[in-house]
Amino acid sequence: MGKKLIAAVLFLLLPLSFAYAAGQDYPLPNPKDIMARPAFPKADQGLWPCSQCHSGMPVNYKIRKLTMMHQDVVLKHMPGGWCFDCHNPTNRDTLKLFTGQTVSFDQSYLVCAQCHGFIFKEWKAGLHGKRIGMWNGKKTYYQCINCHWPHDPKFKSIKPFPAPIRPADIK
Amino acid sequence: MIQTIKNFIIAWGSIFKGSAKYYLWLAFLAGLMAVGVHAYIGQAEHGLIMTAMRDQVSWGFYISNFTFLVGVAAAAVLLVVPSYVHHDKPIKEIVIFAEMMAITALLMCIMFIMTDLGQPLRVWHILPPPIGLMHWPSSLLAWDVLALNSYLFLNIIVVFYVLYKLSRGEHYKMKSFVGFLIYLSIPVAVSIHTVTAFLYNAGFSRPFWGDAILAPKFIAGALSSGPALMLLVFQVLRKVTDVKIEDKTLFRIATFITYALAIDLFFIGSEVFVSFYPGTAESASIHYLFFGLHGQTNLVPYIWTSVIATVVAFVLILNKGTREKFVTLNTACVLMIVGIYLEKGMGLVIPGFTPDVLGEIYQYTPTATELMVSLGVWAFGAMVYTLLVKFALPVYTGKLRFASSGKEDIHEVKVVRPHVEEVPEEQA
Amino acid sequence: MKDKDEKKIEKRELKINRRTLLKGALAGAATTMLPLNRADASFKDFWESFFQKHFREMTVAEKQQVVQRLEQEYERKYKKAIQIGIEPAMPGVLFGYGLDLSRCIGCRTCVYACVHENNQSRDPQIQWIQVLRFKHGDLMNWEKAEKYYDPKQVPEPGYFYMPVQCQQCENPACTRACPTQATWKEPDGIVVVDYNWCIGCRYCMAACPYGARHFNWGEPGIKPADINPVTHYLGNRPRYRGVVEKCTFCIQRTRKGRYTACVEACPVGARKFGNLLDPKSEVRYAMEHKRTFRLKDDLGTHPKFFYFFDFEAGERFSG
Numbered sequence: 001m002g003k004k005l006i007a008a009v010l011f012l013l014l015p016l017s018f019a020y021a022a023g024q025d026y027p028l029p030n031p032k033d034i035m036a037r038p039a040f041p042k043a044d045q046g047l048w049p050c051s052q053c054h055s056g057m058p059v060n061y062k063i064r065k066l067t068m069m070h071q072d073v074v075l076k077h078m079p080g081g082w083c084f085d086c087h088n089p090t091n092r093d094t095l096k097l098f099t100g101q102t103v104s105f106d107q108s109y110l111v112c113a114q115c116h117g118f119i120f121k122e123w124k125a126g127l128h129g130k131r132i133g134m135w136n137g138k139k140t141y142y143q144c145i146n147c148h149w150p151h152d153p154k155f156k157s158i159k160p161f162p163a164p165i166r167p168a169d170i171k
Numbered sequence: 172m173i174q175t176i177k178n179f180i181i182a183w184g185s186i187f188k189g190s191a192k193y194y195l196w197l198a199f200l201a202g203l204m205a206v207g208v209h210a211y212i213g214q215a216e217h218g219l220i221m222t223a224m225r226d227q228v229s230w231g232f233y234i235s236n237f238t239f240l241v242g243v244a245a246a247a248v249l250l251v252v253p254s255y256v257h258h259d260k261p262i263k264e265i266v267i268f269a270e271m272m273a274i275t276a277l278l279m280c281i282m283f284i285m286t287d288l289g290q291p292l293r294v295w296h297i298l299p300p301p302i303g304l305m306h307w308p309s310s311l312l313a314w315d316v317l318a319l320n321s322y323l324f325l326n327i328i329v330v331f332y333v334l335y336k337l338s339r340g341e342h343y344k345m346k347s348f349v350g351f352l353i354y355l356s357i358p359v360a361v362s363i364h365t366v367t368a369f370l371y372n373a374g375f376s377r378p379f380w381g382d383a384i385l386a387p388k389f390i391a392g393a394l395s396s397g398p399a400l401m402l403l404v405f406q407v408l409r410k411v412t413d414v415k416i417e418d419k420t421l422f423r424i425a426t427f428i429t430y431a432l433a434i435d436l437f438f439i440g441s442e443v444f445v446s447f448y449p450g451t452a453e454s455a456s457i458h459y460l461f462f463g464l465h466g467q468t469n470l471v472p473y474i475w476t477s478v479i480a481t482v483v484a485f486v487l488i489l490n491k492g493t494r495e496k497f498v499t500l501n502t503a504c505v506l507m508i509v510g511i512y513l514e515k516g517m518g519l520v521i522p523g524f525t526p527d528v529l530g531e532i533y534q535y536t537p538t539a540t541e542l543m544v545s546l547g548v549w550a551f552g553a554m555v556y557t558l559l560v561k562f563a564l565p566v567y568t569g570k571l572r573f574a575s576s577g578k579e580d581i582h583e584v585k586v587v588r589p590h591v592e593e594v595p596e597e598q599a
Numbered sequence: 600m601k602d603k604d605e606k607k608i609e610k611r612e613l614k615i616n617r618r619t620l621l622k623g624a625l626a627g628a629a630t631t632m633l634p635l636n637r638a639d640a641s642f643k644d645f646w647e648s649f650f651q652k653h654f655r656e657m658t659v660a661e662k663q664q665v666v667q668r669l670e671q672e673y674e675r676k677y678k679k680a681i682q683i684g685i686e687p688a689m690p691g692v693l694f695g696y697g698l699d700l701s702r703c704i705g706c707r708t709c710v711y712a713c714v715h716e717n718n719q720s721r722d723p724q725i726q727w728i729q730v731l732r733f734k735h736g737d738l739m740n741w742e743k744a745e746k747y748y749d750p751k752q753v754p755e756p757g758y759f760y761m762p763v764q765c766q767q768c769e770n771p772a773c774t775r776a777c778p779t780q781a782t783w784k785e786p787d788g789i790v791v792v793d794y795n796w797c798i799g800c801r802y803c804m805a806a807c808p809y810g811a812r813h814f815n816w817g818e819p820g821i822k823p824a825d826i827n828p829v830t831h832y833l834g835n836r837p838r839y840r841g842v843v844e845k846c847t848f849c850i851q852r853t854r855k856g857r858y859t860a861c862v863e864a865c866p867v868g869a870r871k872f873g874n875l876l877d878p879k880s881e882v883r884y885a886m887e888h889k890r891t892f893r894l895k896d897d898l899g900t901h902p903k904f905f906y907f908f909d910f911e912a913g914e915r916f917s918g
Contacts, residue, residue, distance in 0.1 A: 014887075023829070026695075049179050059615050066835075103741045113468070122888075125881070126871070126880075126881035126884060127871065127881055127884050127888070128909075129887060130862075130863075130865065130867075130868030131858070131859065131881075132858060132862075132863045133857070134856040134857055134858070135856060135857070135858050135872055135874070135881075136692075136855065136856045136873075136874065136877075137856050139858075142868070147866075147867070147868070155704070155867065157704070157752035157753060157754060158704070158706055158752065158753060158866070159619065159706075159751065159752060159753075159759065160705060160706045160707050160750065160752075160753045161706065161707035161708060161710060161711050161749075162707075162748070162749070163707075163722060163746070163747045163748065163749040164710075164726055164729070164745060164746060165724045166533075166772045167225035167226065167228075168225075168531045170225060170534065170723045170724060170816070171220070171221070171723075180881075217819040218815070218816055218818060218840040218841055219799075219814070219816050220723060220816035220817035221815075221842065222816075224816070225816065226725075226804065226810070226812075226813050226814060229801045229804040229805060229808075229814060230805060232803060244878070281791060284800075287800070287801075288798055288799050288800055288841070289797075289799020289800075289801070289814065289840070289841025289842055290797065290798045290799045290839070290841045290842060290845075291798075292649065292797045292801075293779075293796070294798055295780050296779040296781070296798055297655075297779050297798065303777065303779060304779055304780045304796070305779070306777055306778050306779060306780045309775045309776075310775065310776055310777055310778040310802070311776070311802075312776065312778035312802050313778045314802060316778065321669050323677075327660075328665055332812070373775075373776065373806070374772075374776075374805045374806050375806075375808075375898060376772060376806060376807060376808030376895070376898060377805065451744065452740070452741070455742055461620065464742075465742075507649075516822070523805070524805075526741065526742060527810055527811045528807070528808050528809060529729065529731060529744060529746070529763060529809070529810045530731075530740075530741025530742045530743070530744045530811075531740055531744075531746060569676070580785075593772075
């Protein structure tokens with residue numbers, strides 16, 4: 001039993017320790033070089049800032065299906081997780097880390113980095129994800145949420161561009 | 172010098188004198204050439220998109236014809252060696268017609284290359300540095316340009332020098348500079364076809380072309396199909412002109428062809444075995460050629476026609492009874508030419524590109540434009556050869572003689588075959 | 600030493616003289632060869648373009664002169680101002696490319712971004728990037744590669760994709776084959792073509808093991824509105840009929856420090872670009888941390904285009 005517990009704890013700690021180790025290798029890009037996060041969905045319909053509704057509401061930690069609001073958010077990321085794994089229950093206009101530290105929405109990649117340490121390292125190194133601009137100078141880093149919808153981060157399939165014309169049909 | 176030029180012009184005049192049949196033949200060729208020119212104008216206007224060539228199969232019918240004709244040009248060596256090295260008299264009497272065929276074939280080669288170029292006006296870029304930027308020795312195409320042009324000029328010099336000497340009733344000496352050029356033309360003849368084979372060998376991304384036997388196979392094929400063409404031409408020549416060619420000479424050439432064809436078949440067999448047996452991904456091209464690949468079979472009829480034609484030709488020419496009978500000999504020659512033309516042309520160039528380097532199969536079949544342009548070039552070749560023969564005939568048969576002194580004095584001699592008689596230092 | 604220099608200069612002069620001689624000799628011929636559809640271009644322009652020197656043989660002043668003439672030519676043709684750059688290679692730079700096969704979804708976004716950036720002919724169609732589809736288990740079984748896949752959605756289950764473009768070989772088969780030196784490798788490793796020197800023999804296409812070279816079989820067809828006016832002489836300036844073209848790592852962008860168009864277009868970030876001589880570059884990271892391979896490396900062409908799969912090579916388990 002004890003062994004299993006130690007193994008389980010180690011297993012859980014592993015990603016975190018990797019994330020920590022990874023964080024040492026490559027410096028974070030200058031915040032100015034990180035692409036602005038996409039606008040919040042429905043922000044134009046008055047859904048931002050979150051605090052305008054949530055500030056007075058009691059915090060409900062129970063995992064459940066949302067029926068009143070945010071029905072479009074179906075968490076397909078980290079099954080068994082819940083909003084407050086990432087969203088800050090005490091200040092809804094921010095995110096939080098496992099350590100309890102508050103993080104702004106503009107730095108959401110720090111939240112992702114908690115589990116995806118290697119990807120975070122490679123993102124900083126310039127491998128994972130995408131950068132545009134200068135290969136030898138100023139570039140803009142796409143951040144995680146520019147490509148991955150955090151509640152369902154897997155890429156969706158898309159329609160490909162048309163196939164090339166076969167040589168026999170080039171006239 | 173002025174005298175020589177004058178004499179040349181007089182001899183040149185002879186090409187305009189001929190029977191109605193002669194003019195009809197020329198008009199027929201001119202008609203075919205007009206078809207070719209018409210098609211080429213279309214190609215020049217719209218670009219090579221008028222051909223069936225595309226990125227996947229970037230060389231086609233033009234280069235196939237080119238490859239075959241390099242062989243025809245090189246084949247003159249089969250008569251040059253016995254006549255100049257072994258002083259085989261009957262062959263020496265007709266070697267000049269073989270050399271003219273080499274000139275013709277080379278001119279056709281150049282035309283096929285020109286029609287294949289995307290920017291023919293820029294062709295001078297291929298000249299050596301003071302003018303162009305020839306990429307020598309890196310590019311095998313640069314080697315090919317050098318070899319083909321050297322061989323062309325060698326043959327032109329030799330043919331016209333021999334005619335010049337003949338026209339004055341003189342004999343050329345093998346120890347002279349021209350003698351040296353004649354000897355030089357032997358390795359150069361071998362080199363033109365070798366370099367052309369290396370041109371394909373160098374395309375190492377296309378395994379179908381990557382076998383070391385390609386150059387020897389090219390030469391063996393050339394030495395059978397080229398002289399086969401000459402055999403047919405010689406028979407026409409002795410029929411329509413005063414040129415006397417004995418049956419014995421033709422049969423001797425047929426014997427040479429038999430050896431060459433046997434070696435050619437052996438080489439083809441070796442190549443097919445090596446390509447087929449391992450069944451690796453590199454066998455895809457030869458599978459496509461012989462049996463088709465993934466249901467794409469457009470080259471299969473070509474290659475089996477070629478195989479059957481070549482084998483039947485070999486049987487006919489191997490057997491002494493059929494070899495020394497003109498009906499069967501000529502059948503063999505025609506079959507051989509067809510067989511090797513298909514095998515060395517379409518059967519070599521197209522499978523190299525099919526499947527292409529990324530595995531795509533594009534079925535290439537020449538378009539009408541390509542066929543008409545090629546027809547025009549062949550007609551041009553026939554025209555050039557006819558005119559060359561017509562130009563040479565009066566001198567060759569001895570009807571036209573110029574005094575060796577500087578005098579303007581033309582006298583006709585009734586000797587039919589005066590040259591290569593009594594050439595003491597050559598016999599020695 | 601001085602002697603040598605003098606000889607060089609003498610040689611130069613000789614060269615010029617010979618060229619002038621050739622010009623004289625061809626003067627008559629050229630006038631008759633003047634194509635009718637170029638009647639709007641002045642004879643002088645035709646003359647200068649016919650005798651235009653090889654790009655590498657031109658001085659900077661000559662290059663500028665040629666560029667000016669070409670810009671006018673293009674403006675007449677496309678009714679649009681097109682600028683042609685002649686930026687040389689940056690010192691200490693050797694361009695390299697990385698492509699993450701685990702990420703590519705075969706959407707062909709890069710193909711069309713490239714077509715637009717590099718002014719490829721739309722009709723007849725020319726595309727510098729070819730995306731191949733393989734079944735799982737069939738990587739690089741070329742015969743089973745499919746270029747013309749056209750599903751409703753990508754990626755398709757059971758398949759993966761491999762975009763192929765010019766691999767910018769260090770030992771290119773194509774430049775070796777070219778009989779006129781119209782294609783060569785620049786000091787920053789990009790293999791380029793001088794579209795005004797290429798004679799269109801297509802020997803380079805027969806030599807290239809990657810199908811990366813494309814020929815203008817017909818007159819390149821692009822609507823003037825679609826033309827990208829920022830070009831490079833050796834890159835994306837409009838091409839002529841009858842010449843060969845190829846990927847140049849977007850030389851007009853990368854020589855100014857920008858990423859290539861395909862890198863910026865890729866929706867999954869599978870494409871990496873950078874300086875192979877810079878240990879901190881993205882490509883170097885890929886080379887050092889991933890299991891990279893090069894296409895048909897057995898042919899000895901030494902491509903500077905690295906394919907890789909996205910997981911750590913060893914490091915993760917080394918303790």
